Every structure is written in C-alpha cells, then in structure tokens.
Amino acid sequence: MLTDNEIAKQCQPKDITEITQLLNIDKQFLIPFGSDITKINIDALKQESKHKNSKLILVSATTPTPAGEGKTTTTIGLGQAFTQLGDSVCLALREPSLGPCMGMKGGATGGGYSQVLPVERINLHFTGDFHAITSANNMISAAIDNSVFHGNSLNIDPRQIVWRRVMDMNDRSLRKIVLGLGGKMQGIPREGGFDITAASEIMAILCLTKNFKDLERRLNNTLIGYSYSDEPVFVRALGITGALLALLRDALHPNLVQTLEGTPTFIHGGPFANIAHGCNSILATKMAMHHAEWAVTEAGFGFDLGAEKFFNIKCRIAELDPAAVVLVTTVRALKMHGGMDKRHLTTVNLEFVEQGLENLDKHIESVQLFNKEPVVALNRFANDSDEEIAIIKKHVEAKGILFAESNHFAEGGKGSIELAEKVKLAAAKSKPFTLMYELEDSVFDKISKVCQALYGAKDIALTKEAEKDLHHVQHLQLEHLPICIAKAPSSLSDDPLLHGRPRDFQVTVRNIQVNSGAGFLVVLTGNIMRMPGLPKEPAAIKIKLLENGEITGVS
Structure with a gap:
C-alpha cells in the first residue's frame, strides 16, 4: 500500500495559473509563490461574480477520537467528486499549524487519494501567514512592555496586562513565565506566558475581517489590559496599528492551491476549534463562493465545537448560510464511543458500534437545532465490515437522514460520488439556519x-x-x-x-x-490549555530532509 507521500509524488499538479483560469480569476489579482501556490488579492472579490447563487457546504464530524474521523480528507474527496461530476467547485480550508504538525496530529493536508498539494510547503511554512500573525501579535507585546518601561504614559497596570505572546509550536514550558528579569535595564518584572499562534486574537481577527479597513478597526479595538484605575487600554493607544497592518498586509490575501485531482482549494487562516473559533477566513470562504457554483468548507473538531462557532460567530458576521451540512463519522470512532479499546478497533464488533451510535445521534440533533438536516458521511476504512456499516446506515436512514458511504481515501473523487449526490439533494431542500442565541442575551x-x-x-x-x-x-x-x-x-x-x-x-x-x-x-x-504540549514521541522525529532537498515524514 502506498504512503500519502508516495501518492502525492505520483501526481502531476497543474500550473497554478491553470487553477486560477478554472475560477476565472484575472492574472492582475495573482500574487504567485512559485508554480504551485498563489495568493489571490482580495480585490478579486470586487469583480462581478458569475456565481451569485453559489451554494456553501459545511463539513463537520462526530466527537473526535484517537482513531481519527478524516474530516479534512472527506472535504477534499467531496470537492473532487463535484469536479468529477462536472460541477464548478472550490474548497476553503484552514492552514495547518506547525504545533500539531510537529506534535501529535501530524500534517493537515488530507490523505490517500484526497490530498491538497504541495503537501510539505502547506504543512510547514506555506506563504508565511502564521509567521506574520505571530510577529504582529508579539509586536503588540513588545510595545506594551516598552511603554511600561519608558515612563508608562498609558498608566498600564502590569498586573492587569491580558495580552500574551504567541509562537506556532507546542511548548508547555512557556504557558506561564516571568518577564523582565536581569536588572532594571531589562524591563519591568511581571508574570506572562505564551499561547500557540492558532489561539492568538490576531489569528481570529484575520479570519473574521472583511477588508483592510475592517482589519484596521479590529486591531485598534483589541483590548490589551487595564490601567491602575481599572480603565481598559486598547491597541490604538500604543500607536502601532500602522506597523501591524504592514506586517499583516500579505497575510490577509487568501492562498490558492489544488487537490490531487486539480480541484481549486483556498487555504487561509488556522484557528483551532477547541481554543478558538475553528474556521478558515471569511475572505477565503467568500472567494470560493465568488468563483464557483459550489463551495465546500469545514469547521474544526466535532460539530459541538467548530460548527457551533461557524454558525453563531462566522455566519452571523459574514451573513453566510450553508445549503447543506455533512456530518462525518467512522465505524472506528463509533466503536470507541461505544467503549471499545483502541487496540481492538480492527475487530468486527456490532455491539460496540450500536453503543456508539448515541454520539452520532446527539450530533444529528445538534445540526437540527440550527434548522439544518445533515448528510451523514461514513468515511470508510479498509478494515470496516459491511455488517458494521449496514447497522449505521439503517440507524441513520430510520431517522429520515440522508446517508452516504464514502471511499475517497482509497479512490479519490470517484469514491465520494454518492456523497456529492446526497449533498445536492440536501441542498435542494435547505432552509435558512437559525441562531442558537441572540446577541442581546446575557x-x-x-x-x-x-x-x-x-x-x-x-x-x-x-x-x-x-x-x-x-x-x-x-x-x-x-x-x-x-x-x-x-x-x-x-x-x-x-x-x-x-x-x-x-x-x-x-x-x-x-x-x-x-x-x-x-x-x-x-x-x-475545564482545564483547557491555549498552549498545547508535545507528546512523548512527537511527529517531528519522523520528519527528514534528504540530500536531494526532499522532505519526508510530513503528511
């Protein structure tokens, strides 16, 4: 069986200009990063769209397990299926963080025959967006401490500085630190700490902003701490907003790549859903909808995390309304939710599958709370039995919910044709979504x-x-x-x-x-941390740079 890296190497990707032509994006809006990646200037959204009735598809999942659900892989496979059906389609995904890439999860570019390319560049430094966000965040930190050091004209109370530094790496030792040690010329001693870049408010701002003017407004309105008189202090008081905009100028433009089968894919922004809002940028989603008949996006972790925030935060701000919701699950995940030990997941066991269905049921109910009917996508793994899948299918369809088995990992877009057809059926019957709470609520x-x-x-x-x-x-x-x-x-x-x-x-x-x-x-x-730690054997130990310049172990 071929590895993800070997499958990716077999593919001959199109020049990125061919992908932009599929989307009818004029070359004046391209900011190329070689032959396989380009940023698209947000001014492309000002051009008249040929897809005024573009339909947005949200991909979410049941509660994550160590067995993996394959939400990103399913999203990519679904997009490729639309391409195979001859439909105009574009994906909108989040950028991978170096933290999970080097930590427990590994890369985030899909797998098997449902991947986005180029794998190594997307998973490692890509176009530098995360570095720009990290630099902007830490510029604010440096300006805060500098203001306090040079007379503290803003009257900032060092004990009430709420702004934290960030880095794009898992490092538990930096969660709580002491700053300014080493004498009076080294700053004012105070407690501080680091979050991971994906949890930075700058990341959230980038992903929720609509244009440069909106970015400036959001940066100015960012709370950094309180004065000795308990009055709030915002970024605008530091006088560095112009510098922050300069650092983020290029990062604001969405990145365009392609799947193994040449399906256009915007990858932009990467907030985690367990510690942030878990969705790619509004600009990337709007760009996908602006240039294609179908736009497929995902929200991080299970429906209770990323998808809830997709509806209550992102859709509220951007005035989006998905035409369909795909709920990804696996036989393996349901077995674990039913109480099965991870070591025995390849063993056929109908009882554990049945016991795990209650987790799927809750997520189906949660989708319905937003006035949507999900399409349940069973992401098939090689050891899944037909008997186990039949139990899930019968259970789902008895509720009147559309069900599709998807074999996109092994077959690419061809393996997701059934899912794409069910999504079209769901989209044809879609109703406007409802919010879970009103802003006026306490x-x-x-x-x-x-x-x-x-x-x-x-x-x-x-x-x-x-x-x-x-x-x-x-x-x-x-x-x-x-x-x-x-x-x-x-x-x-x-x-x-x-x-x-x-x-x-x-x-x-x-x-x-x-x-x-x-x-x-x-x-x-609970005890949720905004700075993860590395596992005992991090994924970083598998990554190698060969003499010919090739990078292996990133997938």
Whole structure:
C-alpha cells in the first residue's frame, strides 16, 4: 500500500495559473509563490461574480477520537467528486499549524487519494501567514512592555496586562513565565506566558475581517489590559496599528492551491476549534463562493465545537448560510464511543458500534437545532465490515437522514460520488439556519444555551475568577458579543474522559476573556490549555530532509 507521500509524488499538479483560469480569476489579482501556490488579492472579490447563487457546504464530524474521523480528507474527496461530476467547485480550508504538525496530529493536508498539494510547503511554512500573525501579535507585546518601561504614559497596570505572546509550536514550558528579569535595564518584572499562534486574537481577527479597513478597526479595538484605575487600554493607544497592518498586509490575501485531482482549494487562516473559533477566513470562504457554483468548507473538531462557532460567530458576521451540512463519522470512532479499546478497533464488533451510535445521534440533533438536516458521511476504512456499516446506515436512514458511504481515501473523487449526490439533494431542500442565541442575551444565558442544548449539560457553574471576568465584560459594555467556548474536543462535556453521549454533567467556566478586536468573548471551560504540549514521541522525529532537498515524514 502506498504512503500519502508516495501518492502525492505520483501526481502531476497543474500550473497554478491553470487553477486560477478554472475560477476565472484575472492574472492582475495573482500574487504567485512559485508554480504551485498563489495568493489571490482580495480585490478579486470586487469583480462581478458569475456565481451569485453559489451554494456553501459545511463539513463537520462526530466527537473526535484517537482513531481519527478524516474530516479534512472527506472535504477534499467531496470537492473532487463535484469536479468529477462536472460541477464548478472550490474548497476553503484552514492552514495547518506547525504545533500539531510537529506534535501529535501530524500534517493537515488530507490523505490517500484526497490530498491538497504541495503537501510539505502547506504543512510547514506555506506563504508565511502564521509567521506574520505571530510577529504582529508579539509586536503588540513588545510595545506594551516598552511603554511600561519608558515612563508608562498609558498608566498600564502590569498586573492587569491580558495580552500574551504567541509562537506556532507546542511548548508547555512557556504557558506561564516571568518577564523582565536581569536588572532594571531589562524591563519591568511581571508574570506572562505564551499561547500557540492558532489561539492568538490576531489569528481570529484575520479570519473574521472583511477588508483592510475592517482589519484596521479590529486591531485598534483589541483590548490589551487595564490601567491602575481599572480603565481598559486598547491597541490604538500604543500607536502601532500602522506597523501591524504592514506586517499583516500579505497575510490577509487568501492562498490558492489544488487537490490531487486539480480541484481549486483556498487555504487561509488556522484557528483551532477547541481554543478558538475553528474556521478558515471569511475572505477565503467568500472567494470560493465568488468563483464557483459550489463551495465546500469545514469547521474544526466535532460539530459541538467548530460548527457551533461557524454558525453563531462566522455566519452571523459574514451573513453566510450553508445549503447543506455533512456530518462525518467512522465505524472506528463509533466503536470507541461505544467503549471499545483502541487496540481492538480492527475487530468486527456490532455491539460496540450500536453503543456508539448515541454520539452520532446527539450530533444529528445538534445540526437540527440550527434548522439544518445533515448528510451523514461514513468515511470508510479498509478494515470496516459491511455488517458494521449496514447497522449505521439503517440507524441513520430510520431517522429520515440522508446517508452516504464514502471511499475517497482509497479512490479519490470517484469514491465520494454518492456523497456529492446526497449533498445536492440536501441542498435542494435547505432552509435558512437559525441562531442558537441572540446577541442581546446575557453572557450567562448564551453560555447556558450552548452548553445545555449542544453539549447536553445539566447546568453551568462559574468559578470566582470567571465571575470577576464577567464583571469586567459588563464594565466594558461588551455583553452583546457572541461567545467562543474553549472546551475539550474529545468529549461533548468539558471532561475529556467522558465519551459517547454524557448526561447529567456540569460545565465549569474557569475564565472569560475579552477578544474585542475579533468581536467575541472566549469562555474557558475545564482545564483547557491555549498552549498545547508535545507528546512523548512527537511527529517531528519522523520528519527528514534528504540530500536531494526532499522532505519526508510530513503528511
């Protein structure tokens, strides 16, 4: 059996200009990065679109397991299936972070015969967007400490600086640090720390902004801390917004690549869904819809995380409404939700499959809460039995839900034809989505509605720290912002060890952080960390640079 790298090497990708021609993008809007990658200037959105009725498809999944669900691979396979059917289609995906790439997850460019190219460049440095975001974030950090050091004219209270530094790597030792040690010429000593770049508010701002003017407004409105008199201090007070815009100028333009079968793919922005809002940029999604009849995008982790934020944050801001929702699951994942040990997943066991169906049921119900009917996509693995798949199919169809088996990993677009046809059926019957909460609701009510309706929680508890944070939100008059809940991705609850469909649990809100530039409140639950750590054997140990310049082990 060929590896992902070997499959990718067999492919002869088209010159990127051929891909832009498929989308009818004029060459004046191209910012090329060689023959296989180009940025598309956002001014391309000002040209009249030939696809005013473009349909957006959202791909989400059941609760993630170590067995893997293959949401990105399914998204790519679905896009390739539309291409094989002769439809105009474009994908919109998130950029991979170096943290997971070098850590536990590995690359994020799909797999098998459903990949995006060029694999190594996309997974490693790509076009430098993450570096630009990291630099802009840390420019703010440097300016804050510099202002405090040189007389503190802004009266910033070092104990109440809420802005943290970031880096695009998993490093648990940097979660909490002490800054400014080494004498009075080295700065003012204070506690601080690092988040991963994917959790940076600058990342969220980039992904939710609509144009350069909107980017400037969001940067100016970003909260960095409080003064000694407890008044908020925003980025605009530092006088560096022009420099931040300069750093982010090129990063704002979406990146265009292609799949193994030549399906156009925008890859832009990469916030995680467990600690951020988990969706690619509004600009990339709009670009895909502007230039194709069908646009296929995904939201990170399970439906309870990325897809909830896709609807309640991204769709609300960008006025989007997906025509269909694909809910990806696997036999292996359902077995694990049913209680099966990961070591025995290749063993046929109908009982564990049946027990795991309650996790799928909850996600189906959650999609319906937004007034959408999902298409359940069974991502087929080589050891899946027909008997196990038949149980899932019968269970899903008994609910009146469309079901499709997808073999895109082994067959590429051809293996997703059935899924594409079911998606078209769902899109033809689509109704406008409904929001889960109104902006006028109290912050507590917003949290309660998501936790109780979407997670299945019995009640919500706020720590004393979270209650203090809520008072800050009220003082800033920002209760009207949507919420972005940071939660364990491996469970519907805030306890990563509760699998399947937990019931009668309480969600504990630990902190509430103000992301006034991005335009939402980050609600931290349980013990979720905004800076991951590396596993005992990180994926980095498999990556090699050969003498001929080829990179292996990135997939």
